[in-house]
Amino acid sequence: MPRTRRPEARPDQILDAALAVFSEQGFAGARVEDIAKRAGLSKGAIYLYFESKDAMLKGLVRRLADGVVGAAEGLVDPNRDASVTLRSLVAFMVVQISNPQVSAAPRIVIAEAQRFPELAAFYRETVIARGHRLLTRLIDLGVSQGVFRDVDREVLLRTCIGPLLAHMLLTSVFIDPQNPGPPPEVIGAGIADMILNGLNPNNGALL
Amino acid sequence: MPRTRRPEARPDQILDAALAVFSEQGFAGARVEDIAKRAGLSKGAIYLYFESKDAMLKGLVRRLADGVVGAAEGLVDPNRDASVTLRSLVAFMVVQISNPQVSAAPRIVIAEAQRFPELAAFYRETVIARGHRLLTRLIDLGVSQGVFRDVDREVLLRTCIGPLLAHMLLTSVFIDPQNPGPPPEVIGAGIADMILNGLNPNNGALL
Amino acid sequence: MPRTRRPEARPDQILDAALAVFSEQGFAGARVEDIAKRAGLSKGAIYLYFESKDAMLKGLVRRLADGVVGAAEGLVDPNRDASVTLRSLVAFMVVQISNPQVSAAPRIVIAEAQRFPELAAFYRETVIARGHRLLTRLIDLGVSQGVFRDVDREVLLRTCIGPLLAHMLLTSVFIDPQNPGPPPEVIGAGIADMILNGLNPNNGALL
Amino acid sequence: MPRTRRPEARPDQILDAALAVFSEQGFAGARVEDIAKRAGLSKGAIYLYFESKDAMLKGLVRRLADGVVGAAEGLVDPNRDASVTLRSLVAFMVVQISNPQVSAAPRIVIAEAQRFPELAAFYRETVIARGHRLLTRLIDLGVSQGVFRDVDREVLLRTCIGPLLAHMLLTSVFIDPQNPGPPPEVIGAGIADMILNGLNPNNGALL
DNA sequence: TATGAATGAGCTTTCATTCAT
DNA sequence: TATGAATGAAAGCTCATTCAT
Numbered sequence A, B, C, D: 001m002p003r004t005r006r007p008e009a010r011p012d013q014i015l016d017a018a019l020a021v022f023s024e025q026g027f028a029g030a031r032v033e034d035i036a037k038r039a040g041l042s043k044g045a046i047y048l049y050f051e052s053k054d055a056m057l058k059g060l061v062r063r064l065a066d067g068v069v070g071a072a073e074g075l076v077d078p079n080r081d082a083s084v085t086l087r088s089l090v091a092f093m094v095v096q097i098s099n100p101q102v103s104a105a106p107r108i109v110i111a112e113a114q115r116f117p118e119l120a121a122f123y124r125e126t127v128i129a130r131g132h133r134l135l136t137r138l139i140d141l142g143v144s145q146g147v148f149r150d151v152d153r154e155v156l157l158r159t160c161i162g163p164l165l166a167h168m169l170l171t172s173v174f175i176d177p178q179n180p181g182p183p184p185e186v187i188g189a190g191i192a193d194m195i196l197n198g199l200n201p202n203n204g205a206l207l
Numbered sequence E: 001t002a003t004g005a006a007t008g009a010g011c012t013t014t015c016a017t018t019c020a021t
Numbered sequence F: 001t002a003t004g005a006a007t008g009a010a011a012g013c014t015c016a017t018t019c020a021t
Helices: A007-029 A032-039 A041-048 A053-075 A082-097 A100-112 A115-146 A153-173 A184-199 B007-029 B032-039 B043-049 B053-075 B082-098 B102-110 B117-145 B151-174 B184-199 C007-031 C032-039 C042-047 C053-075 C082-098 C099-111 C116-143 C155-171 C184-199 D006-029 D034-041 D043-051 D055-073 D080-098 D100-112 D117-145 D153-173 D182-198
Strands: none
Touching: A007 A032, A007 A041, A007 A053, A007 A100, A007 D006, A032 A041, A041 C007, A053 A082, A053 A100, A053 A115, A082 A100, A082 A115, A082 A153, A082 A184, A100 A115, A100 A153, A100 B102, A100 C053, A115 A153, A115 A184, A153 A184, A153 B151, A153 B184, A153 D182, A184 B151, A184 B184, B007 B032, B007 B043, B007 B053, B007 B102, B032 B043, B053 B082, B053 B102, B053 B117, B082 B102, B082 B117, B082 B151, B082 B184, B102 B117, B102 B151, B117 B151, B151 B184, C007 C032, C007 C042, C007 C053, C007 C099, C007 D006, C032 C042, C053 C082, C053 C099, C053 C116, C082 C099, C082 C116, C082 C155, C082 C184, C099 C116, C099 C155, C099 D100, C116 C155, C155 C184, C155 D153, C155 D182, C184 D153, D006 D034, D006 D043, D006 D055, D006 D100, D034 D043, D055 D080, D055 D100, D055 D117, D080 D117, D080 D153, D080 D182, D100 D117, D117 D153
């Protein structure tokens, strides 16, 4: 029974299946057989494309970095008001992270990083460091434009990424069936307000 | 060959060992035998105090809730300026979460929540919901004192807890050996500044 | 908390508990702790009276032999009509074997004999061989009285003991909750009829 | 290192091994690894064909029912003299039950029924109930042919199956190495005589 | 005599990975 | 390329037995 997809599409097809199964079962709980089944292949065939289960996880992270992080980088334009850029960046990221298909990979990495230091390092370099540089660039820009005050970059990283992280966990891991919470757009706007207000240079009361 | 014979101390002794091993190996990767060895007991003895490996994880969360969350709740005093309270709360939490002994439990729960819905629910109720109520109470207070503007509580939860979460991940999971980052006190003060600035009612520029 | 029973009663007290637990759980499924609990003792105390779990089973068989088999032997009176004796013997045995307290021991021995050849031998000598001798004596008597025909003693053993065995299994192991079956008295009389008819020397039709 | 690669034969191959090992060690005492080794497979391979150790036992009973019970049913011919049929049925069963390969399954079931109510029910339905119906049919036939007297069917079940059961236990569980007993043919004929005599309608002396 | 904490061997079952076809 | 049967190393949990008290 020939599949319609062509062989060169196999790795992506497998990663899609792996993402879905890892997301539902966690990495340790995912069985290679389930991934194979979902990809429409046999267990053995998986090993023609990936050396091991670990390699699939790494492949997933690589694809994530190439996708979402790349798109985020594309949003930064040095000629635009940095506060406008930051607002649209936050909005974009909240919508992205609210999509279980996107949040699955970082979620799994967080879950497994302890056990796979190599994976943690790979994620730090390809995702976190790129995000850090992106934010730094944006804040530098805003400061030079006079629209942001100059805060510690490490604090900034935590204050900008943290709310996204929290949102991800609250909506995908610790989701309360009783209380689904506001839609991503509302959350995104609210978070952006808080951050921009926090960065507002014209606010003297508390500083 | 048990080192001591003080059965009352056993559960805590075992939880300490479990925390350490889970933290190093992840939950799935941790062997009960290793936990036992680290606790100075035999494998079988563990099961005299905990029904299963899962139960140890649950016990860990319970201890966390009774400890850190309880302490955090004790910091809120209705007669104090809410912004002062919030600042000390953030400072306290950043110091706590910077301690690997404390961060281990939430880290493990985040990692395993997908696979153990019951654990996720338990954590949501005993830790997250308590934290949410605590923050809500504090913001209500600040708003009535006129020191905070009134923001969406769901946004607030994400903006206050998120940076702590991000700090935890950056310092324990994705720690960059090249760049250890500023000390917790600096990070705590910076995060508190951002949040308080974000909540500042006298800031009209961006609202 | 002193128990009311005196120490010398302990072994019997333990055997009673063992009988009950073995009967419910099978030998392998019975936990020494459960036996102890039912006997009102601690696990450790059991080992003051019995060397091992196996020894309890052996003790049970010994007690059975001394009890039921002894009583059956008492029913044979050389001066009575052998057919009357056989009828009362069958009736007695069916009533006995219908009592789960009595059937438990042979049931367990049947179950475990394969694994404990020593137990099987012990049972064969103390119960089966005694039963065989008893029946042989009774048939010899009946033949000499002219009330029984002379059948092979091995066939006889199977024809007399077999129905009791089948009754035991049907009422205690393979009991059909939908159909509890007739009372022991009816079954006993019916089996005795079949056996006596089978032994009837005045029946020429089929011989 | 598999000896052959004929997957269709595996289940039977495994059941043969299981029969042998259960028979020697009892169900609880049998290790799956031993069964695998005897079947010439690895431990893991067993689980490709049977869900659990329990399932193997159930498979064994099913095979027994399909085999011996089916064959016995084939012996009943409504156009033949019921007494002749009964005699050949008893003869057939005694020969069967004297074969350790056949007696092993019922022996194991008797041993384990207490602990596995589901297995007991399965055996009751697939073996005992079928046997009961078979005998009932045969006796109804004999009564209508005027060759049997009409006895209680529950008594009958016990009187016909019991001797077979006793024979099985005496020759496989409680076998006396000193005294192997008569060959199955002699035992079978003797038991059939006793039963047919017991059912003889022309015997008034004791009724 | 009695307790019950502690031990540790042993078991079933799972699953990533291999390999003959 | 693809299959899926087979392997075998783990690991959680149980429980008979021991022993300090």
